[in-house]
Amino acid sequence: MDFKHPWLPLTEDVKQEMLKSIGRNNLDELFSNIPEKFRLNRDLDIADSHTEIEVARRMQELAEKNEPADSGRVFLGDGLGMHYIPSATKSLAGRSEFVTAYTSYQPEISQGMLQTLFEYQSLMAELLGIDVVNSSMYDMASALAEAILMSVRVKKKRNLVLVPGTISPVHWRVVKTYTEPLGIDIQEIDYERKTGQMNLGDLESRLSENVAAVYLENPSYLGFIEVGVDRINELVHEANALLIAGVDIMSMGIMRPPGDYGADIVVAEGQGLGSPMSYGGPLLGVFGCIDDMKLIRQLPGRLVGMTRTSDEPFKRGFVLTLSPREQHIRREKATSNICSNQALIAVTAAIDTSLLGPAGFREIGETITYKSHYAANRLNALSDVHAPSIGDAFWKEFVVSFKGGVSAQSVHEGLLERGIHGGKILTSEFPDLGESMLISVTEIHTKDAIDELVNAINQIVNDGGGK
């Protein structure tokens, strides 16, 4: 009868001893408040129990049914960062003092987590050229949705937010889910078909007293660089709206930071900083704003602040701060419902950023520029293949389109047959781009792997290899 398991320390006789000491006869008495009719009174229909060896085997078996991207032959980006993870990052972020703690409600005994998160906030702020970064959101998609909600709270009485016409379809859907119940209107700004650039005439004509914020992405979802940022900044602020910028954090070693071109609120996907893609989660919503109390008071999520001990000798210390914005105090009037966030992924990002340093960020930024351009360059040299098929300047990701009656799907399938995974197919979500896919190249892709990709596409498109 006695069920034994390494995670459950109470033995039968200890249980009896405990029951006796609290004046109960059996375990059942402890469940007396549960009406008899709702008792399950049968075993759950789930797995049986397993020893650790068996668990390890089962997990390995499931993992082996996948073909992961560590092969260096997967050319997907689609909003995530496929990057080498330094061993030191992995080892430090795996320390169980970080992993098995919870939110630092007792700061005196949690300085390690609090200082690390303060450093995370500080490091992201430096990368983004902005003053304040919160201690994390779930992912970039929900961070963008919350940025939009925040802009509408800051710009009371305005409830229209403009987003680029090339926004990621996934970000669009999450934004729509979050804004629809509150009656916030989201409109897409037209873009130049050839260059992808935001159509400034269209932006100007949409700006009005009702616009709370304008969102711009750099690089855009389709990889091209938005170069008109200074003019967009002027137009948006002339209309007294807020500028929200979404950037690729890994590009910040070489690309202009959004704080530099007037962004009031910044969002980014931070997973690339030391965490694997993990089939899409856990990710890291980086969320920042300028040092303006009007904005800071409307920030969602947790903030760590620096302070000192109450008594002398004064010693530096860190605490969670400005919590009256949050749900546990303000309840339905809180700036957000977020409670648990992505703290450990933020810790990982802090460690990774410290390891990379400015030189590391420059190197990775440059390497990705060179390699992604090399791939586009070689693909564009093939007949019936065009890359980049929207925009000229791009970083990391670019659109490749196929002519001559070859579908992106058949290219994808032909690549899979050759043990290569091509980019995200865009054909249905961006029909203007024709038969196309979004290719992403990073430092993990060797020249050989890129050449193989190019040769395979050439075979498929031009030698009937796709049939």
Add this chain to the structure above:
Amino acid sequence: MTERSEYRQARWDVPLIFEKSRAGTTSHQYPEVEDEIRKTVGALDSLIPKAMQREKEPEIPEVSELQVIRHFTRLSQMNFSVSTGTYPLGSCTMKYNPVINDWAANLDGFAWLHPSQDVATSQGALELMWELEQWLTEITGMDAVTLQPAAGAQGEYTGVMLIREYHRCITHECEQRNEMLIPDAAHGTNPASAAMAGYKVVVVPSSEDGLVNIDALKTAAGPKTAGLMLTNPNTIGVFEKDIEEIADIVHDAGGLLYYDGANLNAIMGITRPGDMGFDVVHMNLHKSFSTPHGGGGPGAGAVGVKDELTDFLPVPRIVRRSDGCFDWDYDYPRTIGKVHGYFGNFGMLVRAYAYIYSLGKRGIRTVAENAVLNANYVGHHVSAIPGFTMPYSKDAPRMHECVISAEDLLNETGVSAMNVAKRLLDFGVHAPTVYFPLIVPEALMIEPTETESKQELDVLISAFRDISEEAYTNPEKVKGAPYSTAVRHLDEYRAAHPKTLTLSWRMLQKQSDTEA
């Protein structure tokens, strides 16, 4: 008698990593780009428009690899965790996080999988999620589960949106039903999530027993009611024995019943929300299913629903095709949409899967039994200590947690719940949750979880006893706590004051500039 060791937390003076920087120091390098690539593409200036290039390097630190290792190792030593000691933080279920589960989530076959990969190359991930959905469906007694929400609060938001969509599409009373009923003892995320979905929050007061006040619920429920959000066992750790009547009142009024599953640990394998009449539940996989809390996250907030709500679940959903292969299906026109960029916190789902696979049906039930026994043991003994009481439903057993009030202690000695919490730290145990739920004055909410042994519980109880004695004999000692932590009491007022508010290195630099 139980021995307790004298606790001393590591006390390193760790400067900010910025303050260790020395220009030119390298800690990580990338390989040189191949010459042929450079030759093919040309200079960087021709690739990134000058106007968009970064002029000034980011001012992040330049430190060596060993400096980074020491920095974060020392910081980690100044962080209390489940691995360090008992962490009875009520409502958070700080149980042991099995190491094997972390190992599994870090396998390349999971960790290096891109979510946009062809399903033909990610069948293992889909199978895992599909099976986990089945298990969670069975454990909660619901009909379908989505794994997309990234945490409990996002699960709540998803659940409330599902209720809203139900009223829009099924009852066609979405406009009229604009109120969400929420007990005053509820967690803050409940009202916050309801408000984000556009609901007006109507607070239902608690009865003298600390349960839902049935008369007040009857008055509140009506044609404007979209639903009731309930935690059961509730936040004082007592099972709502009138759950059937509660469910009937809400359903008769045309509303739906939402289950906040933060406290599911108490009832797994014993009773199921679905059988009690709940229409929507969220689970905190980082609580009941032991995925680590990570210092504040990531969690995972799976949501289960009854049949009438499945059409509205977030997309994509996992389907199993007739050939046994798994696939993603986006074709649900009545879906609420998406709440997460991809499929949720998959890495946490891997851990939850391994957790359930290890414990199995008998283990999962034993988890609940032992968690309940531990909480009752602690509640019984701590409430017998002078200064501490266990208010509400005195005779009802507690479930997975107990809420102790230090009100008497405060009145008799001037020592508050917060003082007790801080003094506990000196005994090498983490403090309970304090001042929640709001209906208990001077609340100390204790959730030991099933993974603590009796020896450790006895240490916890004796710490309460020692603190009580100290409060009656030397209250200033308790009020001055903690003594043995990395830092002493911190000035929170200064942290939040606009003049001294420092949220980043950048703000710190600006302040020292203006001071200079």
